[in-house]
Amino acid sequence: MMLKLTLVIALVIAAFTLTPPGASEPGIAGGDKLMHFLTFAVLAMPMAYTGRFPMLWIVLVAASYGGLIELIQPYVGRSAEWGDWLADGLGAFLGAWLAARIGRRGRAS
Template sequence: MTNPERMRAMWQDNAALRHSVALLATGLLAAIIAWLTLSPPKQHVDGILSDKAYHAIAFAALALPCAVLYARALTWTMPIAALFGAAIELIQPIVGRSAETADFVADLVGLAIGVALGLFLRAKIQSFVSR
């Protein structure tokens, strides 16, 4: 068996493992995002990026594992991720943070970027292993 054939077999034969890793990584990232966004606010420190950029990056990271490893799950994980972003904004005033529609929009933009990047990477991986 040549190396590309071996890689193709590994990609196809380990679908259940890929799916489990994708869902576990997505769940872990969601927990981290919840902790970071729902913890009481710390003293404001000016960062390199805006708050909206951090939201977009976090939600892009949230979408990436499923997009790369378990694309079929996007049909249900992305609506849940969008609801998760909305719930965060609704809960934030309870923990002393402000709710902003722009944060939710940044979450949605991040999800779109994460899905697009993940599906691009998935296509590259699949084209590489199918050689």
């Protein structure tokens, strides 16, 4: 179930990040980086929650996915930014860390 949820989240991220920019872009300063951080935190959470995979692998896969998106974006009319990739990685780390802690607490009860 969690794998399917993760795949759906990954597809939604791809749909929003690999289409030309539009009016739905965040208009506040730093909003773009915040969105990257939050979406990649959400991406990492389901798999980390299960405790079936090492957190390092989850973070590396999520950050690599973010890097791949950044490499593709110039071909769809968007810009690639190191800051976006950094926000992806940091978000993936925090999301995985939080979900792993919550998952362990739930399994211990």
